[in-house]
Amino acid sequence: MKLAYWMYAGPAHIGTLRVASSFKNVHAIMHAPLGDDYFNVMRSMLERERDFTPVTASIVDRHVLARGSQEKVVENITRKNKEESPDLILLTPTCTSSILQEDLHNFVERSTLTLTSVVNNTDTSGEVMVKAKATRPGANSTFYPITTLLSKTKLGLNAQALSLESFIPFVNKGNKSKILLSTFAEGAKYTSGGSKMKKATTASLNAVVALAHGPKALTNDQKNKDLLFVHSDNNYTLSKTFDNSKQDHRTKQSGKKNEGTSSAPVLPREVGAPRVLDLFRPLLNLDVVKETTSIKPVDKFIENQQPDVILADVNHYRVNELQAADRTLEQIVRYYIEKAKKQNHLNITKTEKPSVNIIGIFTLGFHNQHDCRELKRLFNDLGIKINEIIPEGGNVHNLKNLPQAWFNFVPYREVGLMTAVYLKSEFDMPYISITPMGLVDTALCIRAIGNIITNILIEKKKDLLRNTIQNHFNNKAETKEGGSEGKNKADILLNLFNNYIDQQTRFVSQAAWFSRSIDCQNLTGKKVVVFGDATHSAAMTKILAREMGIRVSCAGTYCKHDADWFREQVSGFCDQILITDDHTIVGDTIKKLEPAAIFGTQMERHVGKRLDIPCGVISAPVHIQNFPLGYRPFLGYEGTNQIADLVYNSFNLGMEDHLLQIFGGHDSVQQDLDQTNIKNNLLNEGTTDNIVFMSKKNEFELWSSEGLAELNKVPGFVRGKVKRNTEKYALQNNIPLITVEIMYQAKEALST
């Protein structure tokens, strides 16, 4: 037994349910007592989900306990099949019901049998039944969101817009129609939402480059022409970008907001950013935008008239939420791959053009939706087709297509790595699990992608390689064509990737420039503490140390199962490594180190509030504040901007802090406020801290009047710290009275 107040990672079934509810048309049945089903609340509230969470609790109560749960579980599975006709029904127990040691495998088999017999019955009644079922868009009695209903009744667009207004009352006029359209597009997938969406968002020009580097970009234009050609089918030209660069910044922002609200799998193409490496674009017949929006026909009613039923196989007492999510995702993927193998449906031919699976984007993840969009943009820029994204928005029947991608991409190592490893061992698919967070790691990641693609091209796709090279250089590369050695070609290709990195780093991302700016200089050497999941904490530590010159006093993670990797990643970038899942240890460490800022989870944010230290939230677990409506990725080049903003805004006042130091501080805060500050500190420290306790008792005995007067000149937000440090110093050196001199002695002693 363990006395516990709070935990970083949740119980196993939460992870399982997060994976299950991320997939489209998958229903989870939770075998659990009343009250264990708060996952529905979490998802509905935090993700502001418009649809009912596809999780049903098959309630275990006293009567069920007495009778055994089989009947109830099987009944619920068959009922859900009737009501929602999902592709997959995933059964999961919770910590509580798993100790009942019921044969849930058997329940699953039973229900599969029941479902089969139902389907057989319908088969006898002929095709009509099946067809009727198929024509119904979804469940027989599903209660659609308004948007969908409207689209079905074929009201005019105006009418739709009018009734939709009630949903979004606070937007200004300019943006309204766009949001309407995107809302509409999201809700009503049956209309050609994608194209409208695109129309709405084409206005949102990413003018970052042009704004910041107008004159430079012009020369860049020249550069582009040297290296690559600008394709006429791209619906932008550089000149257009510059025209629009005058557009005010707010348009861009609002445009982005627009896109952020829609979680539909639509990739609005960012027009402004120079797509430096449109490597394979001319060869891709389909535009990526179309590719991702078009809903692949689900051949469920042809090949699969009954849902699959799986029992999530997780030990609820040994693994946490993240491990369980990883495990469940692998289990589902393995199930469908094996199934396809058995039915000889498995197609392992690689796609014609470079393609990728993104594994591990899922619901309730930290900024996952935003990151996903940024990743789509990144791959789009690189000319890499996205084969599948799982689990978020994925269709389980498309899982058999996973092996067709050239490689797998795991953005967060907590979830998805097991799947990638499985696919690697099964199909020898390479995978990348370098998180593209921060400029350095993003570059690293893109280079790794470049290597994989180059290798595959050289080994397997010689034709495509030749075409690519030809296509890119047909105007001028006669000479290069002659010496077509593999190595040479590889260099050319890798060079293209490097150029892309260079372009993005210098002109798209503002973070590199920020690192060089005078603003960032003021952050140099400030102490911070970083804590979070392994992925985000490690990446953040490296960004702060490498890219901003901030001193990371302590980097830590609660992913104890990933401790070795974490140590390896952050060693050399921080003074101290902390691996624990006990929030009190983290809190104590922060208190002891007194950093200028914290980057952590919701818990560290609250620790920071208590200690009056600012905190930027960089990792789950988070509260609803970290499910922003706007576009806030942490990955990719836009992510670097967001992170730089977060870091800069997290520090107390940023620039103002520095100015206060220069000019000695205005300190207009009243004395009584300072007193309350000090008092608060005293309260927080409690009586365990002898020094502080003493200072409370003997404030006027310990400090000389001049000393106190001097202390009051110190800016309010560091006064407590200075006071404590000075007192500590005095105590250690047996100094009975703190004078102004002693104060500065203490300061010197501490700074050496």
Place this chain on the structure above:
Amino acid sequence: MVKVVLSNEDKNSHLKIRDNGFKWGGEPPIETLYDKDAFLCDKYVKKESSLYLVNVFFECETGNYHTFCPISCVAWLYQKIEDSFFLVIGTKTCGYFLQNALGVMIFAEPRYAMAELEESDISAQLNDYKELKRLCLQIKQDRNPSVIVWIGTCTTEIIKMDLEGMAPRLEVEIGLPIVVARANGLDYAFTQGEDTVLAAMALASLKSKNHNQQLENHFNNNKTSKTSVSLLTEKIEDKPQPTEKSLVLFGSVPSTVATQLTLELKKEGIIVSGWLPSQRYQDLPIFNKDTLVCGINPFLSRTATTLMRRSKCTLICAPFPIGPDGTRVWIEKICAAFGTSPVINPLTGKTKLEEREFFIFQGLEEYLKLIRGKTVFFMGDNLLEISLARFLTRCGMIVYEVGIPYLDKRFQAAELALLEQTCKEMNVPMPRIVEKPDNYYQIQRIRELQPDLTITGMAHANPLEARGITTKWSVEFTFAQIHGFTNAREILELVTRPLRRNAMQNKTLLTRPE
């Protein structure tokens, strides 16, 4: 859809199942039925309630519904009982629920914690007693509470951890009273957690009286531990033994609300001699056969049973003091139980209570304007539904359906009667009352009925709003101050908020040029 028709006649054989496989889907097993004599109902209510039960159909869907886990009661109980510490003995799932449901409370150093059961506990490799002792000693040392409340969960039920057996031994050993409440989701829903804790405290009160002598003997034998347990005995001696009829109210409300209700009763000349729970555990009231008890929350049926059967108290059967109408009748019933009649204003000839009710309703007019004639649907969550439905009916709303996780028809008899009477007086049909509703079917019904307002759990709020259904979280009524005359405004403030928001937004949108 399962439809089970219940009436008074087949109360006990009530769950006749139509087409799902369950032969049984009724109440959690409250161990006993009510002792009929212990009810103190005046004739009017008796007649009305029996009439009512014959006439009105209840349904029990026995469906898949969602409410919070009953362990969430620690959220408000630890704040109410200021010298307590709540130890929830359960798994990571329970802990994660608490931290999500109670949100940021953890940062205020709450007086509750989880005793998280690990694999070694489940597989009985460790000794429960030793483990709990270790944790309780730690709590005693760190927080020094006057009582530790053990909250049993589904897990302790399933592994059959003998909490009730361990507690008496341990409380002697560590010198702190331990109250054991089984607030598990197998038997109870959401607010019933409070019921289990209060029932346990009522028993503890009884036990401390009975075992007073035994404890003293024990202390004499072990003189070393005498000082540490002295509070157990002091408490008993301090209490004046009531000889006349005394009134104890049970149900947890913030102390300001408790004061308000106490004062309302004082106006009618009735002195409240104690509250269960009180601000401090040491002020636990004494119950005996001369004690009249009355509940203020509709979900406290088990506490009521315990007080009647074990402590031999007399239960005053009254509606609950929610809304001015309910509060008035509640006070009237208590007056009747004490054999007094409400004070009459000589100028008007009406009782002061009636005048007060009228006056309060008058003050609410600005809210009433917004809801009169509007329809409301309760999906069912916190067992306050019947009382709220009754008050909203009185306010002029039409209630379509009252979903409720569990309905004790005896304990809520007076409330049900008042609901029926209110419906008659307001000339609206009786709402359909669905016990253990099935959320999926409810959503189909909401779709059909399109109510103006749906009071629902958090899981369904956003999806319903997305479908054009105006919602309000039911959980807000659990945490808001809704009891008594004064707080009626609070209820309507909550009820009308979504309606006001929609009105404001529509206005903004309509007046915008374009």
